[in-house]
Amino acid sequence: MQRKASARWQGNLQYGRGILNSESGALKDVPYSFTTRFENTPGTNPEELIAAAHSGCFAMALAGALAKKGFNADTLDVSATVSLEKNGDAFSITSSRLKLRAQVPGLDRKLFESIAQDAKVNCPVSKVLKADITLDIDFHETMSPSQHTH
Incomplete structure (x- = not known):
């Protein structure tokens, strides 16, 4: 592809x-x-596009990793903040900070964080970036439909 x-x-x-x-x-x-x-003139820039690509790629990688473990997310809200810094005369993208808010029925926090960290490392955009990549997780445990009491 x-x-x-x-x-x-x-x-x-x-x-x-x-x-x-x-x-x-x-x-x-x-x-x-x-x-x-x-500056902040309307329009886009390469870093914003990389942030969009990274957040989208990570969300898809995480959804796929969750499915392999038998889970389906209600929501995965992901943002990425890409930093461009000047070092001497050259600019470098130094980091991409992923922020994740997730709701996944029937999954505990510890297992979710393990799956999310693996997805962070293995999403194709993470692999192409030579930058520090971090992940901040806001996870809300929810009951699966079979755990609901009627």
């Missing part, structure tokens, strides 16, 4: 601008620039 996206940039780094497109059409002429990356 291969997925494709493209970027077009015009001008210099500080005052130029670009657009991003994806083969699927999910991104179509999405603007990005120095100010969307380093």
